[in-house]
Structures are given as C-alpha cells and as structure tokens.
Amino acid sequence: MSLTMPATDRTTPQQTTAGNYFVSNYPPFSFWKPERRPEAEAALDRPPRDDAPLGVYLHIPFCRKRCHFCYFRVYTDKDSAAIGAYLELATRELELYARRPFIGGRKPQFVYFGGGTPSYLSETQLRRLTDGLKALLPWDAAEEVTFECEPGTLTDHKLKTIREIGVTRLSLGVENFSDHILDINGRAHRSREIRRAYACARALEFPQINIDLIAGMVEETDENWRDCVRQTLELAPDSVTLYQMEIPYNTDIYRQMKAEGRLTAPVADWATKRGWVQYAFSELEKAGYTVGSGYTAVKDAARTRFIYRDSLWQGADLLGLGVASFSHVNGAHFQNQHDFEPYLADLRVGRLPIYRALTPTPEERLIRELVLQLKLGRVNHRRLGAKYGVDVPARFSEAIASLESQGFLRQAGEWLELSRGGLLQVDRLVHEFFLPEHRDARYA
DSSP, X not given: OOOOOOGXXXXXXXXXXXXXXXXXXXXXXXXXXXXXXXXXXHHHTSOOOTTOOEEEEEEEOBOSSOOTTOOSOOBSOOOHHHHHHHHHHHHHHHHHHHTXXXXXXXXXXXXXXXXXXXXXXXXXXXXXXXXHHHHXXXXXXXXXXXXXXXXXXXXXHHHHHHHXXXXXXXXXXXXXXXXXXXXXXXXXXXXXXXXXXXXXXXXXXXXXXXXXXXXXXXXXXXXXXXXXXXXXXXXXXXXXXXXXXXXXXXXXXXXXXXXXXOSBOSSOOHHHHHHHHHHHHHHHHHTTOEEOSSSEEESXXXXXXXXXXXXXXXXXXXXXXXXXXXXXXXXXXXXXXXXXXXXXXXHHTTOOOEEEEEOOOHHHHHHHHHHHHHTTTEEEHHHHHHHHTOOHHHHTHHHHHXXXXXXXXXXXXXXEEEOHHHHTTHHHHGGGGSOHHHHTSOOO
C-alpha cells in the first residue's frame, strides 16, 4: 500500500522524464549569454546596494565517485597537484574580486562550501584554503558557514578541523540509509559511515547539523522510505532537507535512458515522490519539527535558520567562486567557466573566469524573489510589492486565480500562502508566474 499523498496528486501520476525540475533562479539559466559578460564586469564596478548583504559560495568540484543522478560539475580524476592548483586559483579569484567596488567594505553574512564534495579535501588543504580566504575577506561577521559533506570522507580528525575553521552548519549528504540503494545509485558512502560521522559531529557540538534525503532514488520503495524516515528521527538532526529525484540531461541516468531510447526515468513518478515527502513531513511534525519550505523541516524553528537560502531568496548578493559557480551581484547574474581547464587558464593570466551573464529587468527581479520565496510556503506580497513599487496580487492576478482554483494557494491578508499540496509541487507551480517567453524554455 502506498504512503499517504495529497488528494490532488492521486489522479495525476506524472511520470518522471528528463529535465530540470528544481527552480533555483529566475530568469532561467538558459537565457544567460557569453556576450553579456560585460554587464557582470560593470556590476562589479558599482558600489553595493544599501539593502544587500553579501554571501560567498565556493564550489569544491571533487568527489570519490560520480553519483548516477548527479548534475553538478564534479571531477573524480584529479590528483593532489590538480586539486592544490584549483584551491590556489580559487583563492586568487577572491583576491581579484576583493579589489572591486561592489565589495564596498562589506564582510560576508554567510559562507557556503558546496560541491562536489568539500569534505573530500584533506585537513591541510582545508586549513590552507580557509586561511587564504579569510585573509582576503574576513568571516568574523558571518552568521552562518555551511559545509557539505559526504559521510564516507569524514574522519574524527577531519571533522575537528571543519569545526575549527569556523563551520556552523554541517550538511551531511545521507540521501538514503539503504546500502543497496546507495550502491545502485552510485553513492560512495554506506550506512555505517553515516552513523559514525553523525556521532562524531554531535560530539564536536556543531551548532547545526542537517541531513539530506532524496525521495525517489532508483529502486526506492515505500518500506525503505519509511525506514529512512525512522532512522532520521532516531538521529534527530537539527534540520532535514528532502529532495524529490529529478533527472537533468547531464546525468548518467539520462545518458542511459537516451541509449535505450527511453522517455521515462527508472524512478518513481512525481505523485509517489510527493507522497513520500509528505509522509516524511508528517512524521517529522509528529516529532516536533516544523516544515519551513517545500524541502526542509527544522527541530527548533526559533533557533534553526538557513541564512544562505533565506538571504539569497530575498535578493542578497552572492559571490560564487570556483568552476561553474553562479553569482548575483548588484542586479547582474553571471556564471563562471564551466570546465576545469578554462577556469584555471583565466585565473592564471589574472582574468576573472566569468563565462556568461544576464541583467534581469526590475520585473524579472520581482518575479525571481516572488517565486523563490513562495518555495518557503508563504510570501508577504505587501512587503515585496513595496520593494518593487508593484501591486503583486493585481500584477499576478491570473496566476493567483489559477492556483487558488486548484486549491494550491490562498490570499490571507498581506500573505500569499501555499497549501501543503501546493508546497509539495511548488517548483512546477511557480512557472505560472513566469513571463511568457520563459515558461516553455529549457531551464538550464
């Protein structure tokens, strides 16, 4: 018997096909162009906006192995010399940025180490890297430093180093507790490593420990998903992030689908995945957690925040370092060179490795903040409208009416609020707010 799912999903199974589902930005990345690179350079030479905090993201693209569902820029073939060169040049990248007017004396409100696998780095590499970054742009005012980890790369000594360099939010890429499912989906770690790493992290008193799970991995079942939720509750992390499996075009699973002439991915349909996430949310809520977005639940909502997400979705500046990283500075969006050697080559000659860019219009920036904040489950349309000088319910009356008629959204005073059924499929629904030219375009 399937786990409980919202009634709105029971008659719409929607098979999982290839493509990007998760909405992380607007306009879509496919509209960012190399010929617009000068717009990014111009944004760097303007002083910062008064209302924009600054965050720093560093992409660490190295992994022990590539997961079959991974769509990030990662490398499994780099030796220590190549990794060392990358870290040195990523630090040089920050040095180039630190000279530009957009910094304006700001210190990072948040710092995020993503991947790839940041915890793939050695203790020596971690200390050298972070010492170099802090010397250029001090973290002493940072409210949050997030570090993504693959459990199998963590030792007690490495976790101690991660704590000592100032990490406040440790995010463990658990994904699943079944060794069989981890294996056939290409994950490098196994369940015993999860428990060991988590216990050590707790002993080191990280302020926040997050666990990532993915609903709908290859061969996921109701029984196994229940067990994943049970084991998560046993660990009692400060926050849990739940993703629904998607199959972008640059994944191994898609390449296999293409070779076999298959249109449907070998994973659960969307209704089933939403049902699994709803089950997890329900069990977490019974244990005292609060659902804070379409993907997250936190144990103590008064204490546990995710500043990287909340600030970025409200229009903060983000300086993205590393290969293929994305930035948002002074209203301009841009992405770095998305291949290893071109990224390094630019920095070796003192050139910022910016590959493509886009400067959204004020209306596009409004839509970006609206759709991203809706992923939190509710958005204050009056506050957002005041920021952009727009009557949000009037401007988006057609989209709002459509979602209201389907039972996914309601207006409550100055708030637009999603129902639980709407929250579970928010990435699909927010396309209603896109401009016509963006609705049917390829996302990435």
